Ligand SMILES: Nc1ncnc2c1ncn2[C@@H]1O[C@H](COP(=O)(O)OP(=O)(O)O)[C@@H](O)[C@H]1O
């Protein structure tokens with residue numbers, strides 16, 4: 196029986212060490228080349244090493260230890276290097292066999308091949324080490340409890356965000372630890388009752404997503420539970436930022452399309468109002484020829500009517516200024532964004548309002564180089580303008596002395612920062628969020644729309660940035676814009692082409708192209724009144740046909756967004772067929788909210804006028820500037 200066992204067995208005399216019995220497995224496991232003969236000593240073993248690769252010392256071999264200690268022994272970590280280069284891991288045990296007189300007579304040594312076990316153990320160690328790296332560096336907590344809720348394992352990098360070190364909680368009751376947090380206790384109880392569950396729980400101010408499941412033994416009895424918790428603060432912040440940016444984009448789009456829709460009726464309302472005003476003043480002049488009694492009566496009534504025009508025009512202009520503000524931040528998802536140099540945007544804004552600013556305050560500029568951000572140059576200029584205008588308006592208007600406005604740009608911590616601060620009254624803490632809401636203004640009617648900061652925040656957020664207000668270095672408010680740095684290099688913006696000027700010495704002929712009939716009616720009436728000749732076309736294609744067939748048109752006002760042939764199409768046709776005629780075309784827009792139209796506005800700022808506008812003034816100005 197012993198000779199057939201896969202266990203190596205050697206029995207030797209004690210203390211002589213002469214072989215009394217040896218089986219085949221023994222010589223095989225030790226990779227001995229010669230048979231061990233009964234009555235002989237074991238050969239010197241030169242091919243046995245310890246786990247560290249050092250030769251195994253003779254005195255720690257089991258038979259030597261049994262003789263020395265007279266106690267049973269188990270020796271692990273014996274590695275046999277076989278002739279063919281394999282490593283075989285052995286576990287050896289030794290025990291003393293006593294003779295009838297009770298004295299040691301023999302030593303029994305057995306050898307078992309544990310290579311598989313050792314290999315499995317090594318693999319387990321590798322997996323554990325890798326898991327430990329993951330657990331200790333990922334924002335998670337891996338924790339287990341026994342069936343009473345006493346923590347048996349608590350590891351993971353996210354423990355630090357909860358104020359604990361790995362392993363620190365082992366031995367404590369999770370129920371005691373979270374007695375202040377009923378939700379956690381309920382979840383623990385449910386997991387210990389056998390439920391596997393996912394839950395989102397805020398532990399203090401740390402948002403955690405947790406998976407809990409019961410641990411069971413081989414008979415299915417619950418022995419505890421395991422929890423895997425993930426700190427999702429950064430994830431939540433990212434989700435919130437994305438949502439905010441999406442909201443800003445759609446809000447911008449909505450505002451721009453509303454502005455566009457409002458501007459068309461506004462154009463003809465303004466047109467008709469101005470036309471009526473002119474008609475009535477004509478009547479007033481004509482009245483001068485009437486008999487005095489009639490004249491007085493009519494004049495009184497005319498004055499009443501004229502008085503009505505002022506609030507009417509003011510109302511229209513107010514609506515127009517609101518829609519103008521709103522459409523500045525229109526941007527669709529499809530619109531191509533470019534890399535914008537924020538410092539250059541600040542410089543553009545200063546070119547527009549610098550003179551006025553210097554008349555109102557001592558200006559301190561710290562314009563550091565900035566990394567480019569992904570966006571739209573015009574929008575960033577708009578943001579800076581709104582902030583600078585607000586700073587200016589917060590200051591007393593009696594001169595620059597004692598008033599300060601600071602503008603700063605820099606790149607810090609991977610973000611572009613723009614700051615506008617002033618020495619005005621500042622913004623009370625309680626109002627710091629509210630002032631970014633639409634229509635919140637402390638300025639008088641006609642002075643403020645309450646949309647400036649709302650527009651700023653929407654533009655900035657749609658770029659994934661943020662704008663906020665705090666106390667500034669000059670004692671007033673400081674508005675700080677941060678924008679994420681974009682990748683790539685800045686594309687220089689194109690210089691607008693100047694309008695070609697010609698000379699006119701006859702009654703000018705004006706062509707109006709718009710598919711909104713009321714706009715045509717109002718504009719035609721007003722221009723007629725001024726003595727101009729007018730032709731109207733109710734569509735882009737009709738207008739193009741007129742332009743192709745006639746050479747005597749002095750000025751063309753063409754709507755940008757029309758259903759059949761747009762202003763952009765007309766521009767393209769003329770550029771190809773008759774570029775000289777292009778010099779006399781002006782495009783009207785009620786706020787371009789489609790990307791092509793915005794691009795067109797951007798590329799041809801001198802060719803585009805924003806509705807509503809006083810067409811008579813516009814025509815007069817354009818024609819007289821040609822004559823000069
Ligand atoms: N630099 C500033 N200092 C003090 N208050 C400010 C400043 N900028 C903005 N505010 C406050 O925020 C309000 C909203 O500003 P805004 O949205 O630009 O609208 P508006 O300028 O048309 O009033 C202002 O009316 C003002 O009360």
Ligand SMILES: [Mg+2]
Pocket residue numbers: 581584585643645646647648
């Ligand atoms: Mg403002």
